Amino acid sequence: MSGPTGSGAGTAAGGPVASPGDGVAGPQSGVPAGLDPASTETPPVEVVVVTGLSGAGKNSAGRVLEDLGWYVVDNLPPALLLPMVELGARGDVRRFAAVVDVRSRAFSSDLQEAIRVLRGAGHHPRVVYVHARDEVLVRRYESNRREHPLQGSGRLIDGITAERELLTGIAGEADLWVDTSDLNVHQLRATLENAFAREGRTPPLTATVLSFGFKYGLPLDADLVVDARFLPNPHWLPELRPHTGQDPDVRDYVLGQEDAGPFLDRYTDVLRLLVPGYRREGKRYLTLAVGCTGGKHRSVAIAEEFARRLRAEGIDAVARHRDLGRE
Template sequence: MSERAETVAQDTARRDTPHLAVPHGVPGHPHTDVPPPLDASSTETAPLDVVVVTGLSGAGKNSAGRVLEDLGWFVVDNLPPALLLPMVELGARGDVRRFAAVVDVRSRAFSSDLQEAIRVLAEAGHRPRVVYVHARDEVLVRRYESNRREHPLQGSGTLIDGITAERALLTGIAGEADLWVDTSDLNVHQLRATLENAFAREGKTPPLTATVLSFGFKYGLPLDADLVVDARFLPNPHWLPHLRPHTGQDPDVRDYVLGQDHARPFLDRYTDVLRLLIPGYRREGKRYLTLAVGCTGGKHRSVAIAEEFARRLRADGVDTAVQHRDLGRE
């Protein structure tokens, strides 16, 4: 369990006041409502790993913040962008080495201010990363209606008006995000696994983490994919009665898919493409790569091909996770 302490800024309205979430057991942070004192003898601040969690209201930003808190990050919820650098420097003077802030439209002056705050953080020597959490419109509408809540930008309009306005407001920061997390089809456990794969590294972030995601085209393209591969050029096991009930994780289906004439050459050549791209991504500072593999229903071909791509990436030393978005939907 974590304690919450309220930090009040004179020029910040009460609804924008951040609440500190102190991870349990962090040295130097007793369970008290008083923030840790500054070291008056030092004006130097050590660089921190900083994660800014932002995105669409209702998409799961607060859930993402709780996951980071459980992983040992010092988390501040509802932090105005203008207070980002002061809070990071406050933590750097104490015992905090991994700092995360949840920032959203509740902070009013938002998009351009947040981009500027992140730029200033980087110039100050810290290591800011942006996690952008989003979901499809129909999913957000369903979540809001089930909770009987109004969207913060809805005003006198409809719920979808508020969602549309927020998407427009977030365009700039979304394009600069280091990691996109689409929660449309994720439960809380899958969201936790996604963030743990990216951040649970005992404070050491790998040069690049890959996620290979299978999906069905009939359910829509994954919005957070960096690369999309179409496996529909291979024969569909769905039309074979003895394979139809099984999935691409079953040996019989996997052997059928990978045993097709063009499967191995395709895998070999696309693996060569990945071997060309990944060093370039690393040089450019990209830390997360999502490779999406699609077939018609996301049950047979895409699953088998995704598992094989993941096996090859791991063999090349790339830290890789596999997710099957639409497995079980048929």
């Protein structure tokens, strides 16, 4: 578990900075698309307020919610909760999360009132309270060499104690307590996924199968790299050279090689073994890179076939071709 660091949403000049989760749109600047300034009616929104002790992992929790498709705002003053929720609701935000803590000064009673106002407006707020034991918080702060926001000129433990007292009211109203003292980031993710994943399901693993040419360099974001250069190269066949691995004649030539089928079968078995482990460890995006010399024939055909096989396994997979057209 990391110490008190900025969340994926980020903070600038002490104010809130919003960042939308994957596939979820939200207001970033100005007026969001679809917002009717004259409208006063807003649909109900699911709202999660993440609060708790500094250094306990609130920002990590915010990043998990963002990965689950929530629109996340970090360091949001309680007074802005309802305006931000309703601004998003009048656009297309239906799942809104805010990380609120002592950086938002004088927030405890204000936050409790802001949550009551949200409920009164017809929204559905839930509070996640993230905490940890004192000795764990001290160790995290010391490893990051940062001061507690309430420490002032006193000791670190004084700041932690003051924050616990400040949070007493909201802690008692929390819908979910998460003690991160003995959790790693993957266990924290699993805890929040169980509580907030859509329809109670863990979000799917998304796979990108990326073809590339070794002569242009390895993809830096690859999790796994497959070398297709052991197959005969269609480049040396004049009738295939102008075509690509997306064309039926090249695809049939590459996949029709004696070694192609066993290679694809065995590596698909490897992926079947790896994917559950990736999911357990909280990995949501997988990049499988398939390379050949120029990234035009063999790697393209093999990448397309891997993507097809992954989709048949129930994985959201897409084939992309980094170097196609460079020759």
